[in-house]
Amino acid sequence: MINLVIAYDDNDSDLGEYFEDCFNSTRDVVSQLNSISYNSLRGLDCTEQNINARIQPLNHQSFIFVCFSHGDSSGECLLTQNEVFVSISNVTFFCNSFFYTTACCVALELGSNLINSNCFCFIGYNDSSWATYEDFYPTYIACESYSLVEFLRTTKTIQQTFDEMQAYFDEQITLLYDQNEILVAMELERNRDCLVLLGNGSLTSSDFHV
């Protein structure tokens, strides 16, 4: 059994719908996999206290934490419009985790803080990433979630799925270009280039079975 926690800020005034679609897409995949036990926190529940309470029973063994929310521009934290819920103050709660987030900038500071606090592996953006308009939500979500979904569904290493994610971005960028959606392709390419993997990329999903 793999323990998975997903936090998503469906309450955000600008991108709540996008974050919720990200969650729904991941949930649809996860719900078809018998080996995964997942629970989720919606935006209004994303407080440091709630997150800590949800993580603490899991972190004596390996687990996966996924977050679809904003990050602050300094890269130090994950936050909702109301409060910071992951930062240096609770970073140690994520020891033994694979931490996957599509929030802006958090690879700049929070990512390395997590790795220094015995988080196994981190995937996230090292700069401001772009969202898109509704027509292209599915493309963006499929790209941003690719590594996570492949990791959960297969026996590939995190590094393999990360490399395949880059190739998948390339495919989608070419498709958008072929459809004359140049600007959408441009922003997707920027997102591709801002995604980084920190920590141990050699782990597979079997390393997270508890």
Added chain:
Amino acid sequence: MTLVPAKIIAISDDLIPEIDPIFIGLKAELPENEIVHFTNSNEGLRYVLDNLNQKMVVLLDINFSSRTEKSGYEVFDDIRKKTSLVYIIMATVRNLSEIPLANLVSWINNDAVSLENTFNYPKIISLIKDAIHKLDVQVDSVIEEWIMRHPPSKRTTALIKTKDGKSYSMDDILSAIRQREPIGLEFEKNLLKLAIDIFSRQKLSTDD
């Protein structure tokens, strides 16, 4: 595909009348409705700064006889504070050695400027045509050409969102690039990267 024409903005002292061979020659060789002539430098500067979303070549006289008007040096500096995408041709009958060194340095260090010190009409026309070509091959012109292929309704529709909630339409993007806003520079860099990336990948697939 026809490129969007560049406006030619002549800002010259009213001692050079509109019937000067330069302006007659300009109107004979370039679309007349794309040529705008100001004999007051302040008004010319205002027009340029109010229309930075257009491609422009500015033919700028250095000396203005009225003390209430900005000199050509000042007009140049004021334009460059806002954008480097307007092409400026400084025109003067003065000897180069009479131009203050600081101004020469400023012109050299700021892109897209030519200096013509004769007011020779064929030479100036040639410089303007060269400037138009340079503008046409700049990234913003290529983007404009692509944007203008879309219907107005699509051009004004927000299609890029930042994760902090700002939205940009095609027209917003073009304007931001033209006005050298930080987000415009970011778009420009990303579009160039995309073009190179697509080009290199297509070449690789052709080679395969």
